[in-house]
Amino acid sequence: MPTAPEQNDDAARGAAPDAPVIEFRDVGKRYGDNVVLDGLDFSVRKGDRVTLIGPSGSGKTTILRLVMTLEDATEGYIFVDGEPLTHEERNGRRVELNKKQRKRIRQKIGMVFQQFNLFPNMTVLENIVEAPLHVLGHPRAEVLERAGNLLEKVGLADKADAHPSSLSGGQQQRVAIARALAMDPEILLLDEVTSALDPEIVGEVLGILRTIAEETDITMLLVTHEMQFAKDVSNRVLMFDGGRIIEEAEPEAMFSNPTHERTKSFLRAVLGEDQIGTR
Amino acid sequence: MTDHLASLAEAAPRLAQGLSVTVQLTIFGALLAFAIAVVLGLMAGSSSLWLRGPARVVIEFFRGTSLVVQLFFYFFVLPQLGVDLHPMVCGVLGLGLNYGAYGAEVVRGSINSVPAGQWEATIALSLSPAQRIRRVIFPQAWALMIPSLTNLLVHLMKGTAIVSAITLADFTFHLDQLRRVTSTMFSYAAVGLIGYFVLALVLTGIMAMLETHAKHKLGQGRSLRAILSPAPTVAAPGGGAA
Ligand SMILES: Nc1ncnc2c1ncn2[C@@H]1O[C@H](COP(=O)(O)OP(=O)(O)OP(=O)(O)O)[C@@H](O)[C@H]1O
Ligand SMILES: [Mg+2]
Numbered sequence: 001m002p003t004a005p006e007q008n009d010d011a012a013r014g015a016a017p018d019a020p021v022i023e024f025r026d027v028g029k030r031y032g033d034n035v036v037l038d039g040l041d042f043s044v045r046k047g048d049r050v051t052l053i054g055p056s057g058s059g060k061t062t063i064l065r066l067v068m069t070l071e072d073a074t075e076g077y078i079f080v081d082g083e084p085l086t087h088e089e090r091n092g093r094r095v096e097l098n099k100k101q102r103k104r105i106r107q108k109i110g111m112v113f114q115q116f117n118l119f120p121n122m123t124v125l126e127n128i129v130e131a132p133l134h135v136l137g138h139p140r141a142e143v144l145e146r147a148g149n150l151l152e153k154v155g156l157a158d159k160a161d162a163h164p165s166s167l168s169g170g171q172q173q174r175v176a177i178a179r180a181l182a183m184d185p186e187i188l189l190l191d192e193v194t195s196a197l198d199p200e201i202v203g204e205v206l207g208i209l210r211t212i213a214e215e216t217d218i219t220m221l222l223v224t225h226e227m228q229f230a231k232d233v234s235n236r237v238l239m240f241d242g243g244r245i246i247e248e249a250e251p252e253a254m255f256s257n258p259t260h261e262r263t264k265s266f267l268r269a270v271l272g273e274d275q276i277g278t279r
Numbered sequence: 280m281t282d283h284l285a286s287l288a289e290a291a292p293r294l295a296q297g298l299s300v301t302v303q304l305t306i307f308g309a310l311l312a313f314a315i316a317v318v319l320g321l322m323a324g325s326s327s328l329w330l331r332g333p334a335r336v337v338i339e340f341f342r343g344t345s346l347v348v349q350l351f352f353y354f355f356v357l358p359q360l361g362v363d364l365h366p367m368v369c370g371v372l373g374l375g376l377n378y379g380a381y382g383a384e385v386v387r388g389s390i391n392s393v394p395a396g397q398w399e400a401t402i403a404l405s406l407s408p409a410q411r412i413r414r415v416i417f418p419q420a421w422a423l424m425i426p427s428l429t430n431l432l433v434h435l436m437k438g439t440a441i442v443s444a445i446t447l448a449d450f451t452f453h454l455d456q457l458r459r460v461t462s463t464m465f466s467y468a469a470v471g472l473i474g475y476f477v478l479a480l481v482l483t484g485i486m487a488m489l490e491t492h493a494k495h496k497l498g499q500g501r502s503l504r505a506i507l508s509p510a511p512t513v514a515a516p517g518g519g520a521a
Contacts, residue, residue: 070402107405111403113400121496135405135407135410
């Protein structure tokens with residue numbers, strides 16, 4: 001059982017300076033009778049790059065969706081920068097917070113989806129500037145300059161006025177990454193961002209993400225089946241099964257020397273027989 | 280035969296007047312219907328019971344009661360309650376509410392068919408609920424709803440014919456007069472068929488252009504301009520289309 005720290009409401013809502021950037025406390029998520037997450041505890045510190053791995057249906061996507069507030073947890077508490085995201089404990093009861101809370105915190109978080117989800121009614125540039133202009137209300141000239149730099153960074157400066165539908169999957173995903181970064185998020189959520197792509201263009205997207213990981217201190221929570229990428233980018237790997245974390249380690253240790261039997265068989269399936277075991 | 284033509288020629292100005300009433304009813308009725316369809320459709324698709332509940336009641340009510348009865352109500356009953364509406368207003372109101380209720384289902388349905396991922400992206404980018412609809416979801420739903428709206432529009436246009444029941448002298452009313460004078464079915468039927476058919480053709484054509492434009496904005500198909508302008512090689516010298 002989590003013990004809620006003794007604090008008044010004001011303190012609970014104010015960002016705590018050295019709190020983890022993301023913290024799950026005893027989080028549960030169920031759809032009807034289907035328990036997807038169960039008593040989940042973990043935290044992500046500022047600048048961490050955490051990779052979630054695990055078999056299909058183990059709840060990896062669900063975790064990212066909870067952080068993005070696309071879904072609400074059914075039990076427990078999620079904190080971002082020390083602030084409760086959707087629910088908090090008051091007098092021993094779990095109560096939902098005013099929706100303003102999640103709206104405010106949401107702006108710190110960006111997400112890149114497996115299916116890109118670019119807006120087809122906008123050009124590439126319009127996709128990128130939409131939220132900075134109309135949500136953050138930043139000055140147009142500034143937003144356009146930044147969008148230009150981001151397009152440059154993802155190698156699509158010449159596609160600013162193209163329609164998303166005229167781009168390849170890899171190009172669309174690069175736009176989606178630029179769009180998320182245009183909001184200058186503290187936290188970037190990446191859900192299998194290359195699994196809808198042809199194998200030969202996976203590299204171009206991962207290359208960009210590697211650069212972003214090197215050049216920024218954005219906290220990243222990612223789900224991927226690209227183990228080499230996980231190794232290169234992340235400093236921590238969490239292995240999920242049955243809605244719980246069954247193993248947690250640095251990537252090197254996790255991939256070369258997993259301890260849990262489920263992790264071993266999962267990694268064998270993903271990496272192939274020969275790559276696991278003693279070094 | 281010459282008799283018919285003579286009486287037709289004589290009736291032409293009145294037929295034209297009637298046609299203009301029909302066209303006005305169609306245009307204003309359709310505009311009102313569209314506005315109602317969007318409002319009710321958005322409400323009916325909302326997750327809030329406070330919006331969804333009332334919208335459902337209104338939609339079911341106006342779909343479930345006949346247009347004639349509604350028109351009679353506006354024209355004969357409302358005056359007794361102290362609300363005196365011009366017959367034209369009654370007609371537009373009746374058509375707008377009736378077809379707006381049908382249109383609401385079309386709007387709700389097409390908003391539902393916009394992929395969930397689009398909604399999720401709008402949330403991830405912190406767009407407000409109004410921005411989500413206005414800037415992302417509706418423009419995509421719009422392209423999906425046009426074919427069904429075209430059907431409803433043609434139905435509405437034909438539905439205008441019953442307004443003669445509330446003393447409006449529309450196209451059908453004057454055609455009926457023509458039939459009485461000439462006591463022959465032929466001219467009545469032929470002129471009526473052609474008149475309504477051409478109207479329907481024009482409406483369908485306009486909607487087809489709207490659809491082409493909407494799809495082009497989603498990156499599907501060619502632009503309206505590209506389709507309407509003659510291909511450079513075929514273009515007659517100096518002859519620009521439209
Ligand atoms: N909207 C929903 N309604 C009902 N069940 C759902 C819903 N979304 C997810 N689930 C269930 O939750 C479980 C976990 O799903 P989730 O997508 O988080 O898994 P995952 O680890 O991301 O799997 P994958 O590797 O296949 O992407 C699955 O059993 C899924 O069927
Ligand atoms: Mg998943």
